[in-house]
Each structure stands twice: as structure tokens, then as C-alpha cells.
Amino acid sequence: MAIQVAGELYESITGQLFEIGRQLRQPSGYPFDPNQLKVALQNAIEGKFGTLYAIRHGDSRSAEQLLTAANFDKVWDYAQMFVGSKDFPISKVAEEAEFEMVEFDHDPDTDEVLAEFARRGLERPFAEDALRFGEKYPDVQLEHPIVFLHEPWRDPRGYLHVLCLNDWGGKRSLSTGTIGSRWVRACRFSGRRPRK
Secondary structure, three states, X not given: OOOOOOHHHHHHHHHHHHHHHHHHOOOOOOOOOXXXXXXXXXXXXXXXXXOEEEEEEOOOOOHHHHHHHHOOOEEOHHHHHHHOOOOOOOOOOOEEEEEEEEXXXXXXXXXXXXXXXHHHOOEOOOHHHHHHHHHHOOOHHHOOOEEOOOOOEEOOOOOEEEEEEEEEOOEEXXXXXXXXXXXXXXXXXXXXXXXX
């Protein structure tokens, strides 16, 4: 549905666009990440207004190097076991991946989250996305837990796990969540935008 924009709202929006232009032309440089601005503006053009995050893949770092770079205050046993295992996949493809956080007003199950991903045209993240996200956006997990519903890892007892970033007493924690139970309402689920 198209909406005519006029009056104060039009003036306010065009003022914001001019302010972005002014910031880009500052002699001291743009004070934020211009790549994120580019992504945000393209999403606004396409009518996508959710918060987006972008991370880069394919820099040849190992899982252990990514874990070290993310600098978590606490890494729980199963998370450490998974990241240190031969089953931990690392992408060799150099690309920038975009993520959208999906949230619910109730405690969803995994099938419900994946159905919402499909409705929004999102894909499951990769396991390494959790480590790269933790490195690039260290403070986001202190606002709410972030679940990465990648292809699950099976622990030695047979339970399926995915990586989660959360707050552990005001500190940054990497843990796992078990597939099969409901997720708490406070969680945000990281959905990957399809490659273009």
C-alpha cells in the first residue's frame, strides 16, 4: 500500500537524508561503519526496516582463532567441545553475510522459528556465524540472548545443540541450547539473508 508523504513528515525524512550526506562529507570522516550504512539504506529502499547486522566470512581463521577473537568471558563446556571438534564447519567462501534478528511475544519452539524464517525469506545461520557475530557485535548479547539455529551438533549423549550468545551475570557468554524444548521469549533468533 503506497502512502503519500507530505508536510512535516516529508521535511523530517528529507532532513535526515541531508544529515547523512553531511556526515559522509565531514573532513574528519564518517563516524560510523559506512558499509553498515550502505546495507541499511538499501534495506530502507526495499522496505526492510528490521535491525540488520553484517559479518564477513572467508578470512582463513580456524574455529579456535575465531573463538579467541570473540573474547567471551565464559565459554560453557558443550560450546567449547563443539567449537573444538572436527565437526565444526568453517566456510572457505569470502563473502559478507547479513543477519536479521527475529523475536516472538511468547516462548516459541524451533519449528515455529524456522517457519518464521521461511516466511521472511531467511535461511539458517552457520555455526561460525555465532563466533563472528560475537567478535563484531560484542554488546548485543548483553541486551538479549541470541540463538543461532544452525545445523545442530550432536553431543556425546545424543542431544542436539546450537550455539547461543548470552549474558552471564553482566558478562559475555557462549553456550549451547538444546533442540527439542521451547526457547524463552527473551531470545532473538539470528536469521541469515540469502546470498545475492
